[in-house]
Amino acid sequence: MSAGPASTAIENRLLTQPVGRLFVSNALPMAVVMSMGGLLNVIDGIFVGRFVGAQALASVSLAFPVVMLLTALTTLAGGGMSSLLARHLGAGARTQAGAVFAGAHGLALAISAALIAGALSVGPVIISALAAGNAAVAGGAQSYLLILILGAPIQFALGLHADALRNEGRAGQIAMLSVLVNLLNIGANYIAIVLFGLGVAGSAIGTVGAQTLGLALLLVLRERDRDLLPLGALRRHSWLSGWLQIFSLGLPLCLTFIGMALVSSVVLLVVGTTATNHATFIAAYGVVTRILGLAFLPQMAIALSTQSITGNNAGAGRLDRAGAALRLAMGSAFLWCLGVTLTGAFLGEPLGAMFSNDREVVSAVAAILRPMTALYVVTGPILVLALHFQAMGYPLRTAALTLTKPWLLTPALLLVLNAVAGIDGLWFAFPIADAALFVLALTLVVRNRLTAPISTTPHAKEAA
Template structure:
């Protein structure tokens, strides 16, 4: 038996029952993502109740930049995952190691570029977003300065977590995530509530937790013989595979940046249309972004599990197993999103009260959530389908499903409806964009999956 065939035989992605495989990957990743969402919610509660509404507004202003950091983490990790999973599925561990090493060089270059860009435009950008509120601008700038300087830890940690997931260690990633996020919550409580460091304490807690997480994953990889060894980082060039990683990771990366674009369009529309309600609505929108960020993360967990399953099986020529995993994931994502809809529609005021004692903010949270939830249940299945295509090395289809809505549809509809109907029109832009992208997803998915299914059938006949 060749080394490649032996590696394939030992790969659980290719041999375990698809249902069990989906659960063993989706559940741990849901734990990982949910812990991040819980952290964001708890941090928002700390900020809102122990620092004040200006700090909550500052975090809201920082949100687009924070999303860019998450997007860049996805650029490297997501692109690497597509390549690595297929190499591992084909039993090509050496090729997987080269991609892993190249991804480290890419994140190092990204980190340097971020620091330079922040030094050049950071202050002016934050002051412009704060609309003349000096206190909010100062707090947002302090927060973002720490987050950007700590970006290398976040980016490299993301790489190693994605690598472990594609090596079949999703459960280990979940355990480490729980530990790191609990540490982060404790560090934020210490920095904000006990030491009184303000919004800077939130950023310092996040960076410290990411550094701890990175140390833990490096320790795990260094002690395991079944994982790609750390020696591949010395053996292979850090300049390898950048273009392929970027090409495959760019659609998902741009979709995260698109979230920042949408948030910026909302803030601009509020600034133009909200009048005296601007401060309360900005704070409420910050709460909503944290709540929907929490709701989004289990969707992403399901999609990432799909990516690992589809990538490994596509690399081994098992499109039948890849599509079986896709069907399970779409159903699970829909059920999760439907649950979010029910909670958002009927418990908006309660959720708002978690973050603020201001009645205006609480009322605004509920008012924002209700229209945004109208077609939210479609968002999870669309994301799953997008990452399925990304896992198969089809960035064009991924881009169509992940970029059209945040970069074109939602901002355009927000600006149009807010000009016609005022603030209320902003929130109805979201279900309108969902309806259009769902139609596009049905068209792309039906055609593509029918073709892939026919290819699988012909391959089975010829075998």
């Protein structure tokens, strides 16, 4: 089949390289880079749990929804900017690209200001409610979050410059800097938590310090590389322009992460009102979120690689290659998630013991992890399918597969199962939600007959 309109004088490896080699060469580096952030969270949790204690672990666990909110807001500015920036750069419109780059900085700064104002005004009340009145746990969480939120402008700027460099063809340099910054973050957290004895505040200080250094390195790189958008573009263009476009393009992925924060908040509220030893379960749930956060990132890398391959090949009319990549990616994600399911079933207690020497916390980790991962095997293939739909131009199907579970299924099931079965039945909300999402995905596959050729033009209803 002809490469069609995508054929140019410049070879596009996404259209010509064997699909298997193409998939591995894209997915493997991305998995390594993305897993570094998850590994940092795991090691940070080990430092806090082993060297500070179970109560400190509960404090940082209580902060997880807000940390996810920070991640979501980072993707809101950076993800929206990336879509516009890539198209302008591809068209050679560097002036427009510079304007988008500057506008994204203004939006990120406005979000930071609103976040800091909210943290100072209503933050303590929210944290106290999540802690179910446990003043010690709430106090640790407040200290931890205050430092991270005050450092949010640095986190957002780091995300913007990393996304810009990726769109400017510097993915390899971003990968190396990502590994370096995360290793520095691990070292800084160890020094602050263990050597200086700063506890949970030390974890936040180490994180902000490493982010500051990472941003400085990116600024130096941009200043020295004349092929990149110059830093002067931030002075020449208005920081108030393009906010609506950036916001609208970054919103879908942002909502996915906010949905994760919503689920975590519901869990913490339910545990706080149900469990008599709620601090133990909060600490254990925090351990589980770190483990599953690390497990999620490789499958996200697989899905993003599929998105790139599908989009390029569908645009060139090579649906055979897009289909082959989709099957390979879904199979790879299935095997990865099967490993996570087996780990949750049999290794819950050893994993819990890595984070804490409190036997109650260790037992609770195993009790939570087993049901939560019972049907985890379907989550990776569904995520791959969702981003395949996105690359094909079907936003409603993508939204159905990415937003239904965190925004509708899981919160409702958590409340119902807690009312019916208490804390022991609470965790079965996750596999039930996974089963329902699997049925939805299967329905979409059958309805749209993915085995048959699919038009590269989105249906009118979804394109609207």
